[in-house]
Amino acid sequence: MSYSTEQIADMVKPTFLHRKIYTDPAIFELEMERIWGGSWIFIGHESQVPNAGDYITLNYGHLPVVMVRDKQLNIHVLHNRCGHKGAKIVDKRDGHVNAFRCCYHGWTYALDGTLAGVPNMKGYEGTGFDRSDPRYNMQKLARYDSYRGFVFASMNPRAPDLKEWMGGAATVMDNLCDRSPEGEVEVAGGVLRYEHECNWKLFLENLNDTMHPMIVHKSVVDAANDYIATLPEDSARRDEAEIIPPFGASYEVFESTGITGFRYGHHYDGGETSIHADYSVDPDYERAMLAAYGADRTREILTYNTHNTLYYPSLTIKSAIQNIRVVRPIAVDKTIIETWSFRLKGAPDSLLQRTLLYSRLINANGSMVGPDDLTAYFRVQQGLASTGNDWIEMHRNFGQDEDQGDRLVNGGTSDLDMRTQYAAWKAYMTNDTPLANQEAQAS
Numbered sequence: 119m120s121y122s123t124e125q126i127a128d129m130v131k132p133t134f135l136h137r138k139i140y141t142d143p144a145i146f147e148l149e150m151e152r153i154w155g156g157s158w159i160f161i162g163h164e165s166q167v168p169n170a171g172d173y174i175t176l177n178y179g180h181l182p183v184v185m186v187r188d189k190q191l192n193i194h195v196l197h198n199r200c201g202h203k204g205a206k207i208v209d210k211r212d213g214h215v216n217a218f219r220c221c222y223h224g225w226t227y228a229l230d231g232t233l234a235g236v237p238n239m240k241g242y243e244g245t246g247f248d249r250s251d252p253r254y255n256m257q258k259l260a261r262y263d264s265y266r267g268f269v270f271a272s273m274n275p276r277a278p279d280l281k282e283w284m285g286g287a288a289t290v291m292d293n294l295c296d297r298s299p300e301g302e303v304e305v306a307g308g309v310l311r312y313e314h315e316c317n318w319k320l321f322l323e324n325l326n327d328t329m330h331p332m333i334v335h336k337s338v339v340d341a342a343n344d345y346i347a348t349l350p351e352d353s354a355r356r357d358e359a360e361i362i363p364p365f366g367a368s369y370e371v372f373e374s375t376g377i378t379g380f381r382y383g384h385h386y387d388g389g390e391t392s393i394h395a396d397y398s399v400d401p402d403y404e405r406a407m408l409a410a411y412g413a414d415r416t417r418e419i420l421t422y423n424t425h426n427t428l429y430y431p432s433l434t435i436k437s438a439i440q441n442i443r444v445v446r447p448i449a450v451d452k453t454i455i456e457t458w459s460f461r462l463k464g465a466p467d468s469l470l471q472r473t474l475l476y477s478r479l480i481n482a483n484g485s486m487v488g489p490d491d492l493t494a495y496f497r498v499q500q501g502l503a504s505t506g507n508d509w510i511e512m513h514r515n516f517g518q519d520e521d522q523g524d525r526l527v528n529g530g531t532s533d534l535d536m537r538t539q540y541a542a543w544k545a546y547m548t549n550d551t552p553l554a555n556q557e558a559q560a561s
């Protein structure tokens with residue numbers, strides 16, 4: 119079924135959402151075109167392609183793309199499609215090449231996507247074929263840019279600059295990198311790739327949903343606490359004991375962390391405090407940070423504790439943990455979630471080990487926490503597929519958002535995060551995009 123702009127706008131009320139947002143394949147296709155096509159999408163981290171010729175591949179919405187570093191060490195994000203008869207050129211997830219060569223008829227491409235060679239040119243003579251015509255290149259995406267090593271691309275030539283699009287939420291990305299004594303992070307430890315049988319938005323809505331952990335994760339928190347109680351007083355510090363129990367924190371604790379929402383759908387919970395705030399600090403790490411930044415700046419960096427931050431719609435980061443989760447929608451009820459872990463350059467190895475442990479304990483498909491959430495998403499997806507009640511609600515603390523100019527702030531158990539996401543969803547989907555608003559204001 120196709121929808122008019124008015125019908126789509128009617129699916130998002132101030133405190134209600136229509137179930138078809140999560141279940142209708144036609145809505146999903148429009149989301150790929152208007153949200154994934156209109157905003158900035160996370161592609162990868164520069165450290166994944168350290169040398170000229172290194173590449174990774176992925177799907178940007180329905181578009182296969184390759185991120186590659188050229189011989190001048192510039193990074194490009196290219197449509198992974200041959201300019202001849204359209205074959206997908208690169209088939210591996212990552213690798214190294216001196217140039218790209220299509221498997222079908224052997225057209226070759228430089229690392230910036232420019233067509234470099236066509237076999238047996240003779241038959242093209244006098245046909246009007248001009249191999250220098252850029253239409254035969256591997257096409258560059260309309261925009262790509264990086265912030266602190268995180269590469270984003272956009273199919274929207276009129277998208278705002280990346281930094282402007284990130285807005286106040288960029289401070290969390292800064293904090294993730296500033297936790298390195300060298301101010302830089304790099305991907306380490308591989309990827310956890312996990313298929314979720316649910317709509318992509320259910321994962322995003324869960325990020326700052328602090329009304330669920332004490333319910334959904336109770337069994338694992340209780341089991342962890344029971345185990346911790348058996349440890350002798352003088353037993354060595356167990357990172358597991360710091361990571362799992364905070365997921366059972368009370369409503370009051372989560373309320374106190376707060377939620378902050380931004381234009382374009384970004385938001386985070388925490389800031390002054392979060393469920394990661396009480397982790398112990400490796401003395402070697404503290405020494406390295408003090409040497410790099412001095413006492414005041416080190417305290418500032420390490421006490422900025424957010425939990426989950428969303429750069430709507432594709433990237434979520436945990437700055438205090440140094441891992442990210444990336445959203446790759448496949449279909450209306452199928453989504454790939456990737457967890458990537460980061461090494462803080464200049465920090466002791468214990469930091470990376472804790473990040474990897476966290477990723478395994480909380481985010482992996484064999485973890486004890488992530489599958490709790492996945493079960494809930496799956497049940498929501500099942501429930502929303504049924505007719506008889508078309509609406510879901512998001513009233514918590516409605517009407518009480520505090521407007522601080524570039525951001526809205528509310529309590530940690532509020533639905534501010536959902537309202538922030540769906541303001542952006544509605545704007546992108548009705549072509550009343552935040553970008554268009556901005557232009558209208560400027561003109």
Ligand code: FES
Binds near residue numbers: 201202203225
């Ligand atoms: S399809 Fe790529 S060379 Fe023919």
Ligand SMILES: [Fe+2]
Binds near residue numbers: 331334491
């Ligand atoms: Fe959860």
